[in-house]
Amino acid sequence: MADYDKLAGLVERDQDHDCTGYGPDQVCVRVAGVAELPTRLGRFRIVAFWNNRDAKEHIAMVHGDVVGASEVHTRLHSECLTGDVMASLRCDCRDQLLEGLRKIQEAERGILLYLRQEGRGIGLINKVRAYALQDHGMDTVDANLALGFRDDERDYAVAAHMLLSLGVQSVKLITNNPEKMKQLELYGVKVAGRIPHVIPPHEHNSFYLQTKAKRSGHYIDPSGFTHLSEQSDPVMVEGMTEGTTAPATPEAGPDGKRKTG
Ligand SMILES: Nc1nc2c(ncn2[C@@H]2O[C@H](COP(=O)(O)OP(=O)(O)OP(=O)(O)O)[C@@H](O)[C@H]2O)c(=O)[nH]1
Numbered sequence: 001m002a003d004y005d006k007l008a009g010l011v012e013r014d015q016d017h018d019c020t021g022y023g024p025d026q027v028c029v030r031v032a033g034v035a036e037l038p039t040r041l042g043r044f045r046i047v048a049f050w051n052n053r054d055a056k057e058h059i060a061m062v063h064g065d066v067v068g069a070s071e072v073h074t075r076l077h078s079e080c081l082t083g084d085v086m087a088s089l090r091c092d093c094r095d096q097l098l099e100g101l102r103k104i105q106e107a108e109r110g111i112l113l114y115l116r117q118e119g120r121g122i123g124l125i126n127k128v129r130a131y132a133l134q135d136h137g138m139d140t141v142d143a144n145l146a147l148g149f150r151d152d153e154r155d156y157a158v159a160a161h162m163l164l165s166l167g168v169q170s171v172k173l174i175t176n177n178p179e180k181m182k183q184l185e186l187y188g189v190k191v192a193g194r195i196p197h198v199i200p201p202h203e204h205n206s207f208y209l210q211t212k213a214k215r216s217g218h219y220i221d222p223s224g225f226t227h228l229s230e231q232s233d234p235v236m237v238e239g240m241t242e243g244t245t246a247p248a249t250p251e252a253g254p255d256g257k258r259k260t261g
């Protein structure tokens, strides 16, 4: 069966889907609609998901045959209205979104999940309040804490269920964020490797990116290099044995560093 039909067939398959759910909120999703979506970055299919917890409409942008596939290039993108839509320079979200879609088009197959987790899960109003605190000198972490939130309120249970609903066997995650890898594994998605996703900093977002590296443990070198010297250790996540850690990029060794010579 052509993959288009397999993907479209998931809507009917999921009509009555009702599992015990994933994560602390026991979130369950259903594939609710599938359509063609030509974009400036290439042809995708858009998959819309329903979930049992809130009215947030998460989507997947799908390229190539992903149902039943392994090592699918996958990006989890958290919504950022200011960056994605308004082209804000305070963060790297828009660049990461477009570069993520581009990387997926370059691969044989891939998926970008657009997750409606604005402001790392604190919502748009609170993100704007956090920006106001940052205008007076706080970094992103302290601003979240000052507002009574954790530094990151995101949970990737919904992302895990979406990937499993799409029939993905394993992913190569396009990210610098170790928490995404850890949580996907926890919820049963096999992470076969990591592809770094570093956007070179500029004057408006360099402090933001430094904070990600220093305080949130993201694999980012604020000077713009893709690989940190600290990354000489293989990227390990729970449940992954050493031998299963895939090279971070086709031209990188198993330690995620570019090969020399
Ligand atoms: N609370 C808060 N959220 C922010 C801020 N700047 C960007 N965000 C949100 O952060 C999310 C993007 O997360 P990032 O930490 O940039 O990246 P990531 O997705 O965790 O990690 P990568 O996969 O490596 O890109 C989006 O939901 C943005 O709206 C901020 O100053 N405060």
Ligand SMILES: [Zn+2]
Residues within 6 Å of the ligand: 080, 082, 083, 084, 090, 091, 092, 093, 094
């Ligand atoms: Zn952003």
